[in-house]
Amino acid sequence: MAAMGQYRNIVILTGAGISAESGIDTFRSAGGWWENHRVEDVATPEAFARDPRLVQRFYDMRRAAIQEKLPNPAHEALARLDAAWTSKLLIVTQNVDDLHERAGARRLIHMHGEHLKAWCTLCDIRHPWRGPLLDNLPCPVCGGHALRPDVVWFGEMPYRMGEIYAALGKADLFVSIGTSGAVYPAAGFVQNAVELGARTLELNLERSQGSRLFHESRLGPASVIVPQWVDELLA
Ligand code: NAD
Numbered sequence: 059m060a061a062m063g064q065y066r067n068i069v070i071l072t073g074a075g076i077s078a079e080s081g082i083d084t085f086r087s088a089g090g091w092w093e094n095h096r097v098e099d100v101a102t103p104e105a106f107a108r109d110p111r112l113v114q115r116f117y118d119m120r121r122a123a124i125q126e127k128l129p130n131p132a133h134e135a136l137a138r139l140d141a142a143w144t145s146k147l148l149i150v151t152q153n154v155d156d157l158h159e160r161a162g163a164r165r166l167i168h169m170h171g172e173h174l175k176a177w178c179t180l181c182d183i184r185h186p187w188r189g190p191l192l193d194n195l196p197c198p199v200c201g202g203h204a205l206r207p208d209v210v211w212f213g214e215m216p217y218r219m220g221e222i223y224a225a226l227g228k229a230d231l232f233v234s235i236g237t238s239g240a241v242y243p244a245a246g247f248v249q250n251a252v253e254l255g256a257r258t259l260e261l262n263l264e265r266s267q268g269s270r271l272f273h274e275s276r277l278g279p280a281s282v283i284v285p286q287w288v289d290e291l292l293a
Contacts, residue, residue, distance in 0.1 A: 122190075
């Protein structure tokens with residue numbers, strides 16, 4: 059894969075694997091949240107309606123945990139690329155942690171929402187939020203009691219899809235990092251990119267489910283292979 063002059067518009071999709079070496083469990087890792095909770099119990103609107111305290115407690119724990127973690131060299135390399143790349147670039151993350159922005163990335167979309175925000179479903183305002191939601195605190199704007207984690211649950215529409223597809227439509231390079239390719243619509247982005255003529259590259263610990271759709275796969279820990287790739291691109 060080569061050099062900067064060859065590409066103008068880059069779209070990068072990241073998943074839980076890029077944060078694994080920062081100590082945040084991926085979906086399917088041993089000890090990950092799948093181990094202790096079924097997705098149906100914590101990550102669906104039905105679960106929240108059925109047992110809001112269980113869901114709030116679960117996200118309160120995750121929200122507290124990510125604040126203890128630090129970006130790793132893969133987040134830092136993408137932030138370096140974002141700063142240096144003078145043409146179009148968009149990082150689309152499925153992650154709800156804030157490690158990309160803490161590393162310094164600016165051109166970033168959180169398609170599955172953010173742990174560090176609370177969404178008032180009464181007045182529809184999203185608030186920066188670092189503490190727990192379990193106590194059913196009032197919305198700082200409308201005073202209502204309908205705050206929930208600003209995280210996209212299974213069965214809900216991911217955020218900013220129009221912007222993401224517009225960027226994919228112009229991309230000549232699509233790179234997928236640390237994602238299993240199991241969760242749609244993100245898992246389908248590579249297909250879109252290929253159909254629109256972009257070069258596609260995956261950087262992952264192991265081959266993802268859509269691996270055959272990529273022109274190139276590089277396997278290894280994100281903290282090693284992402285900085286290597288960024289160095290090559292900027293060389
Ligand atoms: P996933 O757990 O399904 O897959 C993670 C992928 O990362 C796997 O293919 C795995 O092989 C790879 N991986 C693991 N360690 C790696 C490493 N050190 N370097 C490179 N790759 C590594 O995660 P997903 O594909 O992102 O999709 C599942 C959903 O999980 C997303 O919707 C996301 O919102 C959610 N999630 C987010 C976080 C987070 O915010 N950090 C954590 C867990 C789950």
